[in-house]
Amino acid sequence: MGEFLVEGKIIKFYREKAQMTQKELVQGICSITHLSKIERGITEYSKEMITLLSERLQIDITEEVRKYHLLSGKLDEWQNALISQQTEDTARLKKEIEDEPLRELPDFHASYNLILSRYHLFMNLPEKAFETIQIIQGKESQLSSYERNYLKHIMGIYYFLTGQFKDCINILTSIDHTGYHHNEYYYHLALAHHSTHSNIASYYYAEKALAYFRKTLNVLRIIDTETMMLVQLNSRELHDFDDTKKKYDSLIKMCDTCQAYDRKSKLLNNLAFECYRRKRFDDARKLYERALQLVDEDNPFYTMFLDGYINNAIKGKLLNNTELTDLAKKGLRLAQKHNGMPPFYFQLHLYAIQEEEEKFYRLIEEEALPYFRKTGYIVLIDHYEKKLFHYLVKINETTKALQLAQIIIESHKSHYDGMN
Structure with a gap:
């Protein structure tokens, strides 16, 4: 973008921020018509003139142009940090960007709000994300082709997090991949198909996502995607257990290397489920316990792990009814408090344990x-x-x-x- 155009936008931005009219700003410097052309970036002007306008606005135009380009780069960096799921970097960049006044320029309105909504989804705050999404949708006609596809991607993540898997699949498959280079959305398609138990489709899109993450050297997302593919491998029929365990152990070691303990907890939970399916109840119990130790009780995944632990304990007859009832009540309390599994999962456990058949059905x-x-x-x-x-x-x-x-x-x- 030409520096004349950038400088003009910055002059207009700070003039309006100072609540100055064009007439007030140009007095003794140039004509209103000339300022209007400067602000629209359709005329050239002398360095002396832009310096005088900047001084009246009490800004350093050279520094503001530098901040403009820096902000553009930081938005890209924020987006990449979200894709890489670097939690500390995403929080730091959010603060740095929000401390920059130029963020309010129309140039950054769409990209900032798109990435902000993605950040809220990353933090598992779908309600806040939807508020921002509505702001973007109000100006959807002004979005570029890339931004419209990005909005679809964000809506797909929102639908997934709110359990609307069919809507997630529909909107993600409508993305025009020729105009959108963040092929991460294939991973979210794989997730949605996994959630609807369309295992072949899930594996297909996971392979596409894996190629993208390998190309971008995104180790954490490689772990996520290979986990997804391993789940699909065991979906319809049981894959060789020794091979399955070997692959899970390899991914768990990768998590230890990366200190990705949240991912490690999910892998332990998945391997526990594979043991449960094969009636290896004692092995499953140990793995579920390790998974539960790695997450806080207010983590949405805690209730999912606890549900699996209770199922395994019931099927394997590992706990008595009093112990099972206490665990189910704990799960119900946590599910009612946090956005994890729906509370009815644990209420069903309670009715089953207490043999209240009518209430159960x-x-x-x-x-x-x-x-x-x-x-x-x-x-x-x-x-x-x-x-x-x-x-x-x-x-x-x-x-x-x-x-x-x-x-x-x-x-x-x-x-x-x-x-x-």
């Missing part, structure tokens, strides 16, 4: 299934629909059972539907 019908259908949790939809169907048959609720059977049949269309 009523909660499945009224809360669990509507939630899973909304978010697209296909495996859990199948699991709980079948459990509810058998219960309805058992208590002779024939009409309800038939209605549910119809829903189950319609949701499992044959691959031959539509063929002659």
